[in-house]
Amino acid sequence: MLSRCYLALLSAGERARGRLGARERGFSTAEGLAGAALAVIALVAIWGALKALGMDIVDWMRSQIIK
DSSP states (O other), rough: OOHHHHHHHHHHHHHHHHHHHHHHHTHHHHHHHHHHHHHHHHHHHHHHHHHHHHHHHHHHHHHHHHO
């Protein structure tokens, strides 16, 4: 009886791990590249805004933080 319960728990654990593994396999290189591209676009936009507006943005950020 005890061995049957143990085997049932082991097989349930294996099934659960198999389902989790299936979800992890769904992540593709394209999703990783899309996230990296969005990060680069955000950095370029921030850099462009800082270059164009310079100290105005820095002063605005400072005033928002100090408030």
